[in-house]
Amino acid sequence: xxxxxxxxxxxxxxxxxxxxxxFIVQLQNNLRQQLKDFPETKVxxxxxxxxxxxxxxxxxxxxxxxxxxxxxxxxxxxxxxxNDETEIKDAALWALENTTDAKTFKVSVKRIDKKFPIxxxxxxxxxxxxxxxxxTGFTVDVHQPDIELKIEIRTEATYITSSVxxxxxxxxxxxxxxxxxxxxxxxxxxxxxFLAMKRGVEIExxxxxxxxxxxxxxxxxxxxxxxxLTSYGxxxxxxxxxxxxxxxxxxxxMPENYAMTIMRRIMMRISExxxxxxxxxxxxxxxxxxxxxxxxxxxxxxxxxxxxxxILRPLVAMDKDDIVQISRRIDTYDISIRPYEDCCTIFVPKxxxxxxxxxxxxxxxxxxxxxxxxxxxxxxxxxxxxTGKADAEKEFxxxx
Ligand code: ATP
Ligand code: MG
Numbered sequence: 001x002x003x004x005x006x007x008x009x010x011x012x013x014x015x016x017x018x019x020x021x022x023f024i025v026q027l028q029n030n031l032r033q034q035l036k037d038f039p040e041t042k043v044x045x046x047x048x049x050x051x052x053x054x055x056x057x058x059x060x061x062x063x064x065x066x067x068x069x070x071x072x073x074x075x076x077x078x079x080x081x082x083n084d085e086t087e088i089k090d091a092a093l094w095a096l097e098n099t100t101d102a103k104t105f106k107v108s109v110k111r112i113d114k115k116f117p118i119x120x121x122x123x124x125x126x127x128x129x130x131x132x133x134x135x136t137g138f139t140v141d142v143h144q145p146d147i148e149l150k151i152e153i154r155t156e157a158t159y160i161t162s163s164v165x166x167x168x169x170x171x172x173x174x175x176x177x178x179x180x181x182x183x184x185x186x187x188x189x190x191x192x193x194f195l196a197m198k199r200g201v202e203i204e205x206x207x208x209x210x211x212x213x214x215x216x217x218x219x220x221x222x223x224x225x226x227x228x229l230t231s232y233g234x235x236x237x238x239x240x241x242x243x244x245x246x247x248x249x250x251x252x253x254m255p256e257n258y259a260m261t262i263m264r265r266i267m268m269r270i271s272e273x274x275x276x277x278x279x280x281x282x283x284x285x286x287x288x289x290x291x292x293x294x295x296x297x298x299x300x301x302x303x304x305x306x307x308x309x310x311i312l313r314p315l316v317a318m319d320k321d322d323i324v325q326i327s328r329r330i331d332t333y334d335i336s337i338r339p340y341e342d343c344c345t346i347f348v349p350k351x352x353x354x355x356x357x358x359x360x361x362x363x364x365x366x367x368x369x370x371x372x373x374x375x376x377x378x379x380x381x382x383x384x385x386x387t388g389k390a391d392a393e394k395e396f397x398x399x400x
Pocket of ligand 2: 184185186187
């Protein structure tokens with residue numbers, strides 16, 4: 001016997017009408033996408049649940065993949081049997097014997113199919129007895145069991161599960177439109193991208209690159225970060241903007257202590273142009289209020305002035321420790337701390353204005369014309385599409 005299904009529970013409290021339908025369809029598609037390396041798996045919907053049919057694939061490996069999909073409340077490995085007392089007993093026994101470290105258990109039967117002759121409560125007793133008399137070392141604990149065997153007797157079949165693993169929560173990526181993530185090589189912006197995705201947002205990324213001041217390896221670092229993010233959603237297009245000339249111009253022509261603010265405003269303007277071109281409706285950054293000079297309220301106010309696109313700042317109220325914790329969990333931390341310089345750390349002015357007023361900045365900017373430089377940067381954008389490593393391999397295989 002072996003686990004042949006993954007049972008998927010999704011929270012649907014906040015979902016009504018049309019939302020609910022698109023949520024479910026998107027979730028099913030995202031699961032399929034996530035399981036593309038397991039070609040025999042099937043993702044099925046039934047009333048209020050989803051199932052992955054393993055068709056021989058390894059349950060643990062498939063579970064790991066499913067755990068990266070937003071919109072799941074919890075998951076369990078399950079065995080499917082017919083609505084037959086003996087079959088249910090055998091499977092329950094197998095599930096109990098195949099748990100590790102459990103000493104106490106509890107059986108919870110839910111009889112959804114009223115045609116099944118034994119009532120839930122009675123079936124609890126029947127199974128409890130069967131398990132106790134066919135195993136050694138187990139006792140029943142109905143309050144705090146090490147393991148709870150859940151038996152759902154549904155109309156089409158009975159599903160037996162032994163442990164419940166929490167999902168990531170959130171909404172399925174693709175149900176909330178698209179955002180352009182400003183992705184640096186730092187710790188914060190990948191986490192911001194992850195949290196935007198958690199609300200169902202699909203991402204594209206934009207990165208400002210200043211060769212030769214920033215190296216190929218700094219660029220690769222950003223691509224690796226974007227690659228990581230693909231494991232929580234679908235493919236990610238990364239727009240790499242050649243930013244050297246703009247930066248040099250700023251640092252040559254503008255007062256040093258305003259250079260940072262002006263640079264950020266130009267990043268925003270370029271980002272907005274990419275949004276327009278790609279029909280993306282918002283910009284996301286890894287800014288967190290008060291973290292560094294450019295992230296004061298005044299600074300945000302002045303930088304924000306150049307665009308009326310909504311700017312999502314999922315980290316705005318978070319402490320650095322919490323951000324680091326998430327980055328470790330989503331496996332971006334080790335990439336983020338690679339030492340390669342990004343464009344902002346190279347051109348850092350000694351004392352950036354912490355309260356750059358709009359008027360002053362506008363006055364400085366009016367002394368020079370950035371239009372041409374911005375146009376040139378936009379025209380020089382290189383788009384790299386990341387589909388997830390496994391996917392890339394598969395496409396390569398298809399070519400052979
Ligand atoms: P991060 O850890 O994300 O680099 P940070 O704490 O270093 O953030 P800043 O350098 O002030 O903060 O950058 C604020 C935000 O601006 C970043 O989170 C990112 O969204 C965006 N950003 C900064 N540099 C770049 C870049 N080179 N390309 C794209 N976006 C950038
Ligand atoms: Mg940074």
